[in-house]
Every structure is written in structure tokens, then in C-alpha cells.
Amino acid sequence: MDSPDFLFRRSRELFVQSKWIVLARAVFALVLVFSTLFFSDTDLSGQRAPSFLSLYKISGTILGLSLVYFVWLYQEKYLYALAYTQIIIDTFIVTAIVFVTGGYHSIFTFLYLLVIIYAAMLLLARGSFLVALASSIQYGFLIELEYHKIIAPLSENQPLALVVDQHHILYRVVIIISACFATAALSGILSLQLKTARKDLKIAQEHLKRVEKMAAVDELVSGIAHEIKNPLASLSGSIQMLRHQMAPTGENDKLMQIILRETDRLRQIVTDIRLISKPGRTNAELIDLSKAIDDVKTLFDNTPAWHTRINIVTRIERDLYVYMDRVHLQQILWNLIKNAAESIEGKGKITISLYSPKHKRIYLTIQDTGLGIDKKNAPHIFDPFFTTKSDGTGLGLSIIHRIVDTYDGMIDFESIPGKGTVFTLIFQNPHSYSSMS
Numbered sequence: 001m002d003s004p005d006f007l008f009r010r011s012r013e014l015f016v017q018s019k020w021i022v023l024a025r026a027v028f029a030l031v032l033v034f035s036t037l038f039f040s041d042t043d044l045s046g047q048r049a050p051s052f053l054s055l056y057k058i059s060g061t062i063l064g065l066s067l068v069y070f071v072w073l074y075q076e077k078y079l080y081a082l083a084y085t086q087i088i089i090d091t092f093i094v095t096a097i098v099f100v101t102g103g104y105h106s107i108f109t110f111l112y113l114l115v116i117i118y119a120a121m122l123l124l125a126r127g128s129f130l131v132a133l134a135s136s137i138q139y140g141f142l143i144e145l146e147y148h149k150i151i152a153p154l155s156e157n158q159p160l161a162l163v164v165d166q167h168h169i170l171y172r173v174v175i176i177i178s179a180c181f182a183t184a185a186l187s188g189i190l191s192l193q194l195k196t197a198r199k200d201l202k203i204a205q206e207h208l209k210r211v212e213k214m215a216a217v218d219e220l221v222s223g224i225a226h227e228i229k230n231p232l233a234s235l236s237g238s239i240q241m242l243r244h245q246m247a248p249t250g251e252n253d254k255l256m257q258i259i260l261r262e263t264d265r266l267r268q269i270v271t272d273i274r275l276i277s278k279p280g281r282t283n284a285e286l287i288d289l290s291k292a293i294d295d296v297k298t299l300f301d302n303t304p305a306w307h308t309r310i311n312i313v314t315r316i317e318r319d320l321y322v323y324m325d326r327v328h329l330q331q332i333l334w335n336l337i338k339n340a341a342e343s344i345e346g347k348g349k350i351t352i353s354l355y356s357p358k359h360k361r362i363y364l365t366i367q368d369t370g371l372g373i374d375k376k377n378a379p380h381i382f383d384p385f386f387t388t389k390s391d392g393t394g395l396g397l398s399i400i401h402r403i404v405d406t407y408d409g410m411i412d413f414e415s416i417p418g419k420g421t422v423f424t425l426i427f428q429n430p431h432s433y434s435s436m437s
Helices: 004-039 050-073 079-100 110-147 166-246 250-277 289-301 326-342 396-406
Strands: 284-288 310-316 321-325 348-355 362-368 410-416 420-427
Touching: 004 050, 004 079, 004 110, 050 079, 079 110, 110 166, 166 250, 166 396, 166 410, 166 420, 284 289, 284 326, 289 310, 289 326, 289 348, 289 362, 321 326, 326 348, 326 362, 326 396, 326 420, 396 410
Parallel strands: 310 348
Antiparallel strands: 284 321, 348 362, 362 420, 410 420
């Protein structure tokens, strides 16, 4: 499921891709004009053949449409509508070019395939199959009209039925339609793989930047935590002994309880800091991810603070495993789901998806309908001690990031304020994991 921020980035990609396609279309129109000038001939009266004049008109139409597309494009509105519009119009333009250059005998039928390919670039598999269908219908309809003498290409003097055998015509039409749909299938698959590869590359780059940033302070933070741990234990033990010996009452007892509570809080922070620097993989085992998610969901559903207003929806592919410490995995899942729930005001939904395309990498996404993350805070959410909560320590996401990295995984997020956030975790599939071989 695409996150809100992904939709924004996708619109930017669509803008850039559309710009290059509009430019390529304009260049094609110019090439068509100059090649027509070079190869066209004239009749005895000095006039150019009607088919070449038609190509000039088509080229002019393409250039005019390119200008309209540029104006539309730089409005940066309704980009998907622009993509569909120009692609569908292009199929009609290709049909017109095929018609004026010989119809059945035209060498320009390959242009249908080009339109299908860049339709896949803009609109993925759905767009490419739509264009394949439109191209097939138009080409089949054109040949049908040509065969029944309803229309005839400008370059042809005889009806198609008198020139070509019916079986050859049917064979040509079937081949062209098959090529259109085969191109749509292949280009759709390649575009989807390219989309996934780009997203994974972006996640990897951002993840590595954060790892390098955190590594720079690991030793310092670990040393500070070690130095604090022993004095903190002494302080806590001393207060407990004093409280036991003095049996204070009233205000003194209340003050000692505050000291003990805060020392416990500091002890937990020190433990978290040490976990950030050295999570450890000693207790790693093979864990069924779907079962782990179900367990955490059951725990969440039985938490009174959330179960009445937060609906968790799971879309889980079964039989996917990860090699990890069970406590670490539970900590990751619980903290991400808890953060998602806390970002939702009133009622809302959390969607957990688990899948593994072709059983290579494993993708786990946790998406909420909450307040989202402010853009100025987004670069810092994995930084230790960064928090926007009044009672938070700012260590939760830092710990999750370090745990995921310890098991050779990656984590990233996408968010738009007011619309929600999605966290994506990518794990190695144990079947290809080197330590399990």
C-alpha cells in the first residue's frame, strides 16, 4: 500500500517522466517533418503526394499538442489525467500515421509498441495494458474498414481485399495484437521492478546515512551510559536503605518515592542507550513473522486505551520467517504499532502488511491514519533523544533502527502531516541468508 508521501514523490517522478516524453514527442514530430521533406516526391504538376501532406498535418498536430501538454504539465495539476490523455491521443495519432502511410502495408505499426512502453513508464502495468487494448482495437478496426473498402489508405490505389489474401490479413492482425499485449506485459513487469528497485535504493541510501550518523556517537554514548550505570545503582540502593531504616512519612516519604521513581527511569534510559550501541544477536532464532504479528496484534487489541478506537487491519503473507531475537522482534513491532496508535486522534486505522515478492526480501509495512510527521522533524526521528512527546525519551525509534540494522535489515518511513505515516522494514529472507546456509 502506497503511503501519502510516496504519492507525492510519485507525482514528482510522473512530472519528470512526462516532461521527457513530451520533449521526445516534439522531437519525433520534427524528425517526421524533415524525413518527409527528404523522402517525399512530387507528381507531374509539382504537387506533393496526399499521404506526405497528411504527414505534415499530423506533425503539426503533434507539435501543437506538445505545446498544450507543456502548459498543462507546468500547472502541476492532474498529472495522472495528463498522462492518460496524452497516451490515448498518441494511439490515435499512431493509427493516423499508419493509415496515411499504407494501412496494412505501413512500416509504422511499431509505433504502437513505443506508446505501450512509455505508458508502462508513466502508469505501470495498468497503463500499458490499457494502451495495448486501445491500440489493438484501433488497428483491428482500421484493417477491417480497409478490407471492406470503407476507407483506403492515401498511398493505396486498390482495395485491400483485392491485393492480400484474407488469411494473411488475419495473421498480420493477430501478430500485431499479440505483440501489443506481450509488450504491455513485459514493460509492465520491468516498470514495476524498476519502481521497487528505486524505492529499495532510496531506503538503503537513507538507512546507511543514519547508520553512519549513529556510528559516530556510539562509543561516546556507550561510555557515558557505562559511567552513569554504577553511580545510579549506588544512588538507588542508598535511597532504598535509608527509606527502610528511617521509615519516613508524609513529605519525606513522597520525596524518596520521587527519587526512586526517577532513578528507575534513568536506569531504563541507560539500558536503552546500551541497547542502541550493542543490541546483540546471541539469542537469534528462526521466527514465523505472521505469528509474531498476530501475537502483538492480540496484545494490542486487549489494551483498553486503544482497542475501542483503533482498528488494526492485517494483510499478511504466511510462511515468511526472519532470523532474529524474539524479544527484539516483539520490541520492534510493539513500538511501531504503539507509535502509530499514539499519532491517531480519535478513531483511526493501522494497516500491517507483510509480503515477499518472489520470496526474496521480506517487506513489513505499518501504516496509520494519524497526524503524520512534520517535515522539519522528519530528518531527526531516528536521532537518539529526539522526541516531540512531553514524556518521551527519544530512544524508541533509535533502538528500533539499531536492532533492524544489527540483523542486516533496513527501515524507512514516508509521511505527510495530517494524513498519516508508513514505516517500511526490509528483512533478509532466511533461505538466502548467509548465516543459515
